[in-house]
Amino acid sequence: MQNTISNSSRYISDLGTFESALKAEFKPRWVVGMDVYAQKFVENFLTGTFEANPSGYNRFITNFGTHNFTRGNFGGLIRDVIETKSDYFYSRSDREVESNAKASFLNVMSVTGSFGSSSQRVDQNFTNASTHIVRYYGRNTNLLAQNGVSKWQTTVDLDPWLFSGEFKPISDLISDETKKQSMERAVENYVLKSYLGELERTVASVRSKANDPVLNGLEARVIKLKSVPVLDLEDVETLSGDIQNEITAPTWFTMNTKQCFKWWATHIGTQCGGGADSFCAQRQTA
Structure with missing residues (x-):
């Protein structure tokens, strides 16, 4: 493990x-x-x-x-x-x-x-x-x-x-069908509330490194949604997707880009051999 x-x-x-x-x-x-x-x-x-x-x-x-x-x-x-x-x-x-x-x-x-x-x-x-x-x-x-x-x-x-x-x-232990279905809905709501708490912690962690206005807005949306007594799954999923899009680097960047450093003499192009030598590194992968 x-x-x-x-x-x-x-x-x-x-x-x-x-x-x-x-x-x-x-x-x-x-x-x-x-x-x-x-x-x-x-x-x-x-x-x-x-x-x-x-x-x-x-x-x-x-x-x-x-x-x-x-x-x-x-x-x-x-x-x-x-x-x-x-x-x-x-x-x-x-x-x-x-x-x-x-x-x-x-x-x-x-x-x-x-x-x-x-x-x-x-x-x-x-x-x-x-x-x-x-x-x-x-x-x-x-x-x-x-x-x-x-x-x-x-x-x-x-x-x-x-x-x-x-x-x-x-809820399987509840015999009354209406109460049983309501308990299933209550458990789903409880899980969604817990998930919103995790989203709030995730956004706060990223904000500690970069105080971005978009992140501030996402955090405010999480806090507002947490105050809703009965949550809608679609609302939570939409907010989760918006947060993921904001804090996750896109695949095209993580998989298809290089980091490069070019040597180039200031003003005098011949000082470092007359050209720009590139030193590039691929992104490290697990």
Whole structure:
């Protein structure tokens, strides 16, 4: 597992390794029902449709969530979050960054006794520019102890951690068809609200590097749309497309352009050999 994100000063690689313990099949859908508190809430507060009573459905989601587990995978997880200074990447490709992050993770696991001995080569500049935050989930151990990871693996079965599974919409547990459809609409609205929050953070991140009037306008549109109680999917998609078009470099630029520097003597054309020598570089690709 590897995820990578970046901001103005740090490049964060999130790597991990799983130790599987067991898989649990929960009660079948035709047996599972709401507990007494959730059922009372449905009966007393989910009146009318979502459009007519958004606050009631939103309160239900706040208290009881949007989905429930039907299958769970239990085990352990060791996670290594690597924070690297952004200036390290100015002359490296994404592939080089990924390779160094993976090799660094394997070396950390080797030291703690997870993968035996490892001598993966890591760029020393990457090592100097990076810090590791290692955490584990499931059972209990001391990762700093000799063979700490190997000892941890043997204990995971005793106290496993739920790390993945299968979800089903909580609306499936509502018998009233009108309320069920309204809950589905409420969950969609909840997801759209969350997505608008991500769009707002994305625009704010870009604005921190370039205070552009267009970005200011897009941010204002996001804030205004977030205040709408019942969102329209088309409105959110339109705004998302406008933001993507503004902050994403077009394909013709990223794939079909070069960066070139020309040597040319000021006033005296023969000073550098009588012409303009071009030094060009293709865009780095992953």
